[in-house]
Amino acid sequence: MSNTNYVCFPCRTAVRRTKSYMRKSDEQVRCPSCGGGCTELSYKVPLPPKRKERAWAELWQQVREEQRLQNGWDAEVLAWRKHGLEHEIAALQAKLDDGKNPPHPQYARELRRELKKLEACLAWYG
Structure with missing residues (x-):
C-alpha cells in the first residue's frame, strides 16, 4: 500500500x-x-x-x-453548496441572536466555533 x-x-x-x-x-x-x-x-x-x-x-x-x-460539476453545483453554507450560517446566527431564549454559554461557544468554520469554508467558495 x-x-x-x-x-x-x-x-x-x-x-x-x-x-x-x-x-x-x-x-x-x-x-x-x-x-x-x-x-x-x-x-x-x-x-x-x-x-x-x-x-x-x-x-x-x-x-x-x-x-x-x-x-461534471459546474458553477450551479458550487452555487448550491455556497447557498447551503449561507443558510447554515444564518440559522446559527439566529440561534445566537435570539433575545428571548439565548443559548447556554457553552453551547453558544460551540455555535460560534461552528460559525467560524462555516465562514472559512464559504470564503473558499467565494
Missing part, C-alpha cells in the same frame, strides 16, 4: 494516510484542525507551505477544475 496526501483547503493543512482502494464512499479522511473533510491528492503533487495563501488558492483552483472535469 502506498501513502497519499489528504488536504483541507480552508485550514491549509495536509495529512498523509495510507491509500485505501477499498475505502467506503461515505468514509472520508477528516482534518485534524477543523474536523472537516479532506480532499485526496496524489503524493506527487507538491504542497505549498501553509503561509503561502496565493499558492494554496491556485492549488485549490486547479483541484476544483480537475474535479469539475472529472465529475
